[in-house]
Amino acid sequence: MNKIFRILLNYLINGAIVILPLGTATFLMVWIFSKVDAALNLSGVLWVDQFGHPQYIPGLGIVGVLLIFLVSGIIFTNFVTEPIYNWFSKWMKRLPVFNFFYTSIKDLTEAFVGDEKKFNEPVIVEMNDFGMKKIGFLTQKDLSKLNLLEDVAVYFPLSYSFAGQLCIVKAERVKSLNISGAEAMKFVVSGGVSHL
Numbered sequence: 001m002n003k004i005f006r007i008l009l010n011y012l013i014n015g016a017i018v019i020l021p022l023g024t025a026t027f028l029m030v031w032i033f034s035k036v037d038a039a040l041n042l043s044g045v046l047w048v049d050q051f052g053h054p055q056y057i058p059g060l061g062i063v064g065v066l067l068i069f070l071v072s073g074i075i076f077t078n079f080v081t082e083p084i085y086n087w088f089s090k091w092m093k094r095l096p097v098f099n100f101f102y103t104s105i106k107d108l109t110e111a112f113v114g115d116e117k118k119f120n121e122p123v124i125v126e127m128n129d130f131g132m133k134k135i136g137f138l139t140q141k142d143l144s145k146l147n148l149l150e151d152v153a154v155y156f157p158l159s160y161s162f163a164g165q166l167c168i169v170k171a172e173r174v175k176s177l178n179i180s181g182a183e184a185m186k187f188v189v190s191g192g193v194s195h196l
Contacts, residue, residue, distance in 0.1 A: 036061060036062060037058065037059060037060070037061035037062050039061065040061030040062070040064055040065055119137040119139075119155070119181045120137075120180075120181040121137060121138040122135060122136070122138075122176070122177040122179055122180075122181055122183075122184030123136055123137065123138045123154060123175060123176055123177060124136075124177055125154055125156075125169050125173055125174050125175075126173045127173075134156050135156075135177070135184055135188050136154040136157070136167070136188075137157075137185075138152060138153070138154055138176075139153045139154065139166070140152060140153035141171075146168075148168060150170060150171055150172075151169060151170060151171060152168070152171045152174055153166055153167075153168055154166070154167055154168075154169055154174060157185060157188045157189055158188075159189060
């Protein structure tokens with residue numbers, strides 16, 4: 001009886017290892033998709049049936065957002081000149097509360113996509129004299145404005161989270177890693193269990 005119980009327990013664990021990440025990832029993707037789509041979907045306003053009831057078209061909200069991104073990218077790439085962009089940025093900085101959210105989200109977005117990706121230089125930092133090391137991303141090499149001539153800024157993402165902390169460390173304790181930024185981020189966010 002004990003042997004059958006151990007076999008069944010082993011099957012249960014192996015099944016959980018396969019299904020849990022797959023199911024959770026699928027659930028999260030469907031949940032995010034449905035929430036974003038429901039919030040941005042205008043099909044109920046634009047289309048009604050013969051009885052005057054709104055018609056919901058799944059996916060129209062996501063398609064609408066993608067079209068807005070595409071059209072905005074075309075316009076800003078081809079028609080907005082640098083002086084217009086600088087004027088727009090100057091006006092955004094004059095709105096106190098809005099400016100905080102706008103610049104924070106803009107910087108975070110540009111950290112992952114765009115021409116100036118910020119998390120593209122993974123490093124390993126020796127944290128103490130006992131050999132403890134942390135993987136992070138070099139974000140600033142020049143901290144002379146802070147009067148820290150021998151230090152650099154390193155961002156350490158937290159495992160199983162999208163949060164992190166910025167630390168100022170001695171440049172001599174920082175070594176570059178020979179992997180891509182995406183591989184390093186995946187390794188850290190997974191708590192080190194993701195294979196490099």
